[in-house]
Amino acid sequence: MRPGCLRNLGYVPWDQESVAILSDARIENYSRSLFPTSPLQQTAYSRVLKRLNNSQHVIVLALGGSAVYGADCRDEAVAQLECSFPGRFVRSLRRSYCMDEAQLRFVNHASGGQGTVASLPQLESLLKVGDPSSSSNTTPDLVIIDFSINDVTMGLYMGKRSGITSLPEDVEAATEVMLREILTSSPASAILMVDQECRGLNTKQRFDTIEAHRRVSYAYGVPYLSYGDMLRGECANESFSAENAKYVNHVHPGHRTHQFTADALAAFWWRGLSLLPSASLGERLNVTSPDGPYVTNESRRSKFAVCRAVCRYDARELYGQPSSLNESACGTLSNVTVVQGNFSLYEDRPGKPGWITTGPVGSAIEFGLNFGGSPRLTLVVDQSYEGFGDAEVTFDGHPHSSKNRAWARGTRSDSLRVTTAEVISFNVQQISGITPGFGMWPLSRNQRMRLTLRTPGKFKLRHVSSC
Secondary structure (H helix, E strand, C coil): CCCCCCCCCCCCCCCCHHHHHCCHHHHHHHHCCCCCCCHHHHHHHHHHHHHHHCCCCEEEEEEECHHHHCCCCCCCCCCHHHCCHHHHHHHHHHHHHCCCCCCEEEEECCCCCCCHHHHCCCHHHHCCCCCCCCCCCCCCCEEEEECHHHHHHCHHHCCEECCEECCHHHHHHHHHHHHHHHHHHCCCCEEEEEECCCCCCCCHHHHHHHHHHHHHHHHHCCCEEEHHHHHCCCCCCCCCCHHHCCCCCCCCCCHHHHHHHHHHHHHHHHHCHHHHHHCCCHHHCCCCCCCCCCCCCHHHHHHHCCCCCCEEEEHHHHCCCHHHHHCCCCCCHHHEEEEECCCEEEECCCCCEEEEECCCCCCEEEEEECCCCCCCEEEEEEEECCCECEEEEEEECCCCCCCCCEEEECECCCCCCCCEEEEEEECCCCCCCCCCCCCCCCCCCCEEEEEEECCCCEEEEEEEEEC
């Protein structure tokens, strides 16, 4: 048995301060109030537990924004990608099941500024956890999802942008699209939805956004943990981000809050989730299935449909893969061409690769694309409050290229002093006029999309996909 191994001892908090904040009564009350869990998720959790108990290879994947990635989580004792609560939770599982890093692998695909909406175009690549240089990819055994901070406080869901006020109902629709996609594409994966954000839930929009996550999780029988609910109103007293208040950006929780959250998650695991396979569904089961009826508004949901990519260039997936330079298939690096100035694929911040230019104006990059029966183009770009420029989207050599062009803006149009990943979608089949379009024919092949920097500043492109 490995040193420090606590096999079969269940929930043992790493931090004794957690004992005071997460009392046994709170843990018991929350963990025993498990909602209906779908048969699909019951089977998935049973599989995870069997593999853990038998010390078989298990992969845990984390999806979320910068807090989940570990931004501002300063702890010399923990590696950056394991500093946030999902990584700390995996460390506690290793300790409890007597497994090492090779047996119980943690993969962190969270990315700064990314909410639920921005994750949708990239979801296919975000779910890949195998060797990126291999054509085959392994399915994660457990997926931990937390976009709560960005969904509540940033990007699409605060204030007005282009005259459109986004509501928690949009969060609910996007969350349903995401969960159905994961349940369909990775049916063997256990899913755990988490809302770490719990500050200011007396603010209606914050509370309603968290409730949107909860409603969709409940509807699909996906286990859900609200850190704020487990604290029973004491999140403000716990000072969610006070330890980082001395830094410029103190929206992120510090390492102590991440440890408290990991302990809450470990308690939830041992008092509730580990009992799921032996729980009786009985009359409590009332959930929809991945191929069943939707629960959100169709008009809102249609804005967030996952486009089945014909071609996909994802910076995170392609970064550091020289082997793809010699390939000619659509979606590989050999089909990306810098035609003027400079654009380079690199990480300007750890874990955040992209095709980046800092000028000069006129710098241009092209991506080879094919399209399906209803041509659509999706870009994910960084938008910031200062120092970023705007780029023009055209299709080189297309019959309508002289008239049809669109903008991908790197500058924010609101007053938020944050940098976030934003999704820009174009119906390129339509002709320019009412909406940005290019008159693209269905099933078009070998089209060259050009992105040209038109105003001074930095521009960063994370993802390009066509369908």
